[in-house]
Structures are given as C-alpha cells and as structure tokens.
Amino acid sequence: MTDSHFIPRMAFTGAKLDHVEDKRDILTLKTYLKNPKARALMLINGKPAVTKEGHLKTCHPDDLVGQNIIAPGPMFLGLDDEGPVFAFALTDDQSMTAESEFQEMRAIASWLDQPSLAVAGRAKSLFDWHYSHRFCSTCGKESQSTAGGMYRHCKSCETDHFPRVNPVAIMLVIHEDHCLMGRSPGWPDKAFSALAGFISPGESLEEGCAREVKEEVNVDVHSVKYVFSQPWPFPSQLMMGITCQTDSRDFKVNKKELDDAQWFSKETVQNVFSGSDDSFLRPPGFTIANQLLRYWLAE
Ligand SMILES: [Zn+2]
Known part of the structure; x- marks a missing residue:
C-alpha cells in the first residue's frame, strides 16, 4: 500500500486565528473591543448569525451595546488578518435579526466558507463549555470567565479551569x-x-x-x-x-x-x-x- 497524497478539506479547521493566549489582560481586551476593526460574531443557543448572502454575520462590538448579552459576555476568539474577533451569545428575543438568521451549525457546515465555519465552531465549543462549567468542580462555588473566556477562575479556592476537548x-x-x-x-x-x-x-x-x-x-x-x-x-x-x-x-x-x-x-x-x-x-x-x-x- 502506498501513502496517499490526498489533501483533506476538513470543515471546522482553517480559522487563521492567533489566540493571543499570553496577552489577555483586561486593559488589552478593552483596547481590542474599541479597535475600529474589531468584529463580533453573534450566536443564539449555539446558532451563529449568517447573512442572507450566505456569510457569517459580524458587527462591531459597540453595535451590541443594549442587546441582551448572555454570560460569559464577550468572548475573545483571537486576532486574524483584519483585527480582533469576538463572539457574543445573545438571548433569543433579539430585534437585530431582520437582516440575518441564526442557523444550526450543522446546517451551515455544508456551505459556509471554511475559515468562517472554523471561527464559528470555536465560538460554539467555548460557549458550550462555559455554560456547562459555571461552577467550580473543586469547591462548588460559581467561577468567573477569565482572559476573554480562555478559562474560568474560581475566586473561592483560586483554581483555574480550562476548556475541555x-x-x-x-x-x-x-x-x-x-x-x-x-x-x-x-x-x-x-x-x-x-x-x-x-x-x-x-x-x-x-x-x-x-x-x-x-x-x-x-x-x-x-x-x-x-x-x-x-x-x-x-x-x-x-x-x-x-x-x-x-x-x-x-x-x-x-x-x-x-x-x-x-x-x-x-x-x-x-x-x-x-x-x-x-x-x-x-x-x-x-x-x-x-x-x-x-x-x-x-x-
Ligand atoms: Zn473553587
């Protein structure tokens, strides 16, 4: 048997994001949020917003002020060629959905461009982890999303909890x-x-x-x-x-x-x-x- 030269076209890969794990202090994250080139994805119950034209819908984080944002608040996904990329989880009573639809990840997976799908998948996985790990598994107290959602910290027992794969x-x-x-x-x-x-x-x-x-x-x-x-x-x-x-x-x-x-x-x-x-x-x-x-x- 010879080795294949097949190059996979793997959905949910190719995000081209720098996660910037070493510089996620509060001041830096605030600067990123105010960056004119910052973009925010929006998700409702794990469903990303997509445009009628078939793209991932993004807006500036400032445009979401006043919207019903669910904890853990803005999730910093990383930096790409254009700038900082955030994700926001919204409640399902948003009025801003006129020009877009929130669609199931499995439904958009067959047609959304690969890098966008990878970014949306990263956001969904991180949100899902935060939702199911609100409480510290060491002491049982509520923990806090830290470093733009990179991990959770329990102030009660000083334990850090990292997203699980x-x-x-x-x-x-x-x-x-x-x-x-x-x-x-x-x-x-x-x-x-x-x-x-x-x-x-x-x-x-x-x-x-x-x-x-x-x-x-x-x-x-x-x-x-x-x-x-x-x-x-x-x-x-x-x-x-x-x-x-x-x-x-x-x-x-x-x-x-x-x-x-x-x-x-x-x-x-x-x-x-x-x-x-x-x-x-x-x-x-x-x-x-x-x-x-x-x-x-x-x-
Ligand atoms: Zn704890």
Missing part, C-alpha cells in the same frame, strides 16, 4: 479492498459511516480504536494508523481519523451500539461518491468520515 477515535476498518462501516440507531435509511468512540482514561489512541472496533463489531484490528483530525463543535470533540487493518471479514454487530454494519468494496464506495451507486448514503462532506473515505479511495 474530548478525544474521539473514528476509524475505517480495512480488509484488502473493502472497508467496514456501521450505522447507528435513528440514522437515515442506508446511512453508513466509519466506526467511532471516545477514548477512555488510561488508553492510547491505538488502544481506544482497537477496543471500540472490538466492542461494536467484534473485530480484531492491527496496523492502526493515524491519518488526520477534526475539531467537532458538538459540543467539543477532537475527532482523530484512523485507518486500521483486520485479517478477516467476519464480524458480529453489537446491537447495543449499532443498528447494522457492512463491508463495502472500494469500487462501491467510489461509485457512491461519484453518484452512480446508491448502496449507501455517504457521510456529509463536512464530516471527517467523508474525508477518511476519500483518503482511502485515493490511497
């Missing part, structure tokens, strides 16, 4: 020119995708991959190979794309985990991607599973 192994199980994919309960008809699961404390990416495949389809894998990764803002996973090999096409679906699993030949996958075969519904283009299949086809 959850690692997930997502893997294409391969035997010769076939790959094994599964479908979860509730998925649309014919929808199949790469197997996936959270990495557990105490295991490596390779061990997590092997365990998940064993649990879901009772298949032993080897030659686990990391390919590429994707930040996934639902709410904050790091999807780590993997290929792995097995020596047999025997499998047994664990019905507690999956509805079904099936081997697909490279030819079938190729034809599904080119639209001449509908043996399965391919994973959406903004998913790493889609990119992993394309990588395998190009191999």
Whole structure:
C-alpha cells in the first residue's frame, strides 16, 4: 500500500486565528473591543448569525451595546488578518435579526466558507463549555470567565479551569479492498459511516480504536494508523481519523451500539461518491468520515 497524497478539506479547521493566549489582560481586551476593526460574531443557543448572502454575520462590538448579552459576555476568539474577533451569545428575543438568521451549525457546515465555519465552531465549543462549567468542580462555588473566556477562575479556592476537548477515535476498518462501516440507531435509511468512540482514561489512541472496533463489531484490528483530525463543535470533540487493518471479514454487530454494519468494496464506495451507486448514503462532506473515505479511495 502506498501513502496517499490526498489533501483533506476538513470543515471546522482553517480559522487563521492567533489566540493571543499570553496577552489577555483586561486593559488589552478593552483596547481590542474599541479597535475600529474589531468584529463580533453573534450566536443564539449555539446558532451563529449568517447573512442572507450566505456569510457569517459580524458587527462591531459597540453595535451590541443594549442587546441582551448572555454570560460569559464577550468572548475573545483571537486576532486574524483584519483585527480582533469576538463572539457574543445573545438571548433569543433579539430585534437585530431582520437582516440575518441564526442557523444550526450543522446546517451551515455544508456551505459556509471554511475559515468562517472554523471561527464559528470555536465560538460554539467555548460557549458550550462555559455554560456547562459555571461552577467550580473543586469547591462548588460559581467561577468567573477569565482572559476573554480562555478559562474560568474560581475566586473561592483560586483554581483555574480550562476548556475541555474530548478525544474521539473514528476509524475505517480495512480488509484488502473493502472497508467496514456501521450505522447507528435513528440514522437515515442506508446511512453508513466509519466506526467511532471516545477514548477512555488510561488508553492510547491505538488502544481506544482497537477496543471500540472490538466492542461494536467484534473485530480484531492491527496496523492502526493515524491519518488526520477534526475539531467537532458538538459540543467539543477532537475527532482523530484512523485507518486500521483486520485479517478477516467476519464480524458480529453489537446491537447495543449499532443498528447494522457492512463491508463495502472500494469500487462501491467510489461509485457512491461519484453518484452512480446508491448502496449507501455517504457521510456529509463536512464530516471527517467523508474525508477518511476519500483518503482511502485515493490511497
Ligand atoms: Zn473553587
């Protein structure tokens, strides 16, 4: 097998933001907020504002004065080529929505330009983390968003809490020119995708991959190979794309985990991607599973 020269088009990456983690004191953040080139994204319940023309909607932070802004207040996402970028979470009774719509991240993921989607995804993941980590896990008191939302600080016990990213192994199980994919309960008809699961404390990416495949389809894998990764803002996973090999096409679906699993030949996958075969519904283009299949086809 030769190495692929496939270049992934990975949704939620490519933000081109300098997070400026070393200079986020209150004075600096105030200067950024007043910078004439500062831009603010707006989100309601994790849904970013987009324009009718199909762009991420931004305004100057000053334009949001008087709007109902939800804690943790302005989140400083970082600096890009144009200037400081902030995100604001708004209540869902805003009057400023006439020229824009707040849309589900999954809905805009298929058409929004890649850098904008990455910025919106970063904002959503950070807000989701702040919402679910209001209280200190050490002493139980309410903590405060600090350094423009980079972390939370508990004044009661002086503990800092940093946003959490959850690692997930997502893997294409391969035997010769076939790959094994599964479908979860509730998925649309014919929808199949790469197997996936959270990495557990105490295991490596390779061990997590092997365990998940064993649990879901009772298949032993080897030659686990990391390919590429994707930040996934639902709410904050790091999807780590993997290929792995097995020596047999025997499998047994664990019905507690999956509805079904099936081997697909490279030819079938190729034809599904080119639209001449509908043996399965391919994973959406903004998913790493889609990119992993394309990588395998190009191999
Ligand atoms: Zn505390």
